[in-house]
Amino acid sequence: MKTNIKNCFFAAAFTLISTGAIAQVSQGTVVVSGLIGASTNDVVLETTHGNYSREESKGFSLSLRPTLGYMLHDNLELGIGLSYSHSRSKDKDFLRAEGTNNYTDRSFGLSLDPYLKNM
Structure with a gap:
């Protein structure tokens, strides 16, 4: 329950922070903007088949x-955007007959994204 409240708080905070005004922008203006995203997960799965x-x-x-x-x-x-993403996951499998297996997965991505936007 505590984790759900914390996640709702962060979602509300990001929504309020990322809300911006939409205005008419004239020719020759340089526009700087961006996006930030973050997420967490915590999952436990138990099975008793066999x-x-x-x-x-x-x-x-x-x-x-x-x-x-x-x-x-x-x-x-x-314009052009630079996208960066990073994720990390730690997994543990507990099997009665085979012991414990630990896994750590990490990944990242980087891309250059040109765009044309009609506001």
């Missing part, structure tokens, strides 16, 4: 995307 097993998984992910754009005309933006 042999007892229990799996625990905890994870975290983060994504960042700063962008830089130039207004070609009123409300027409050409």
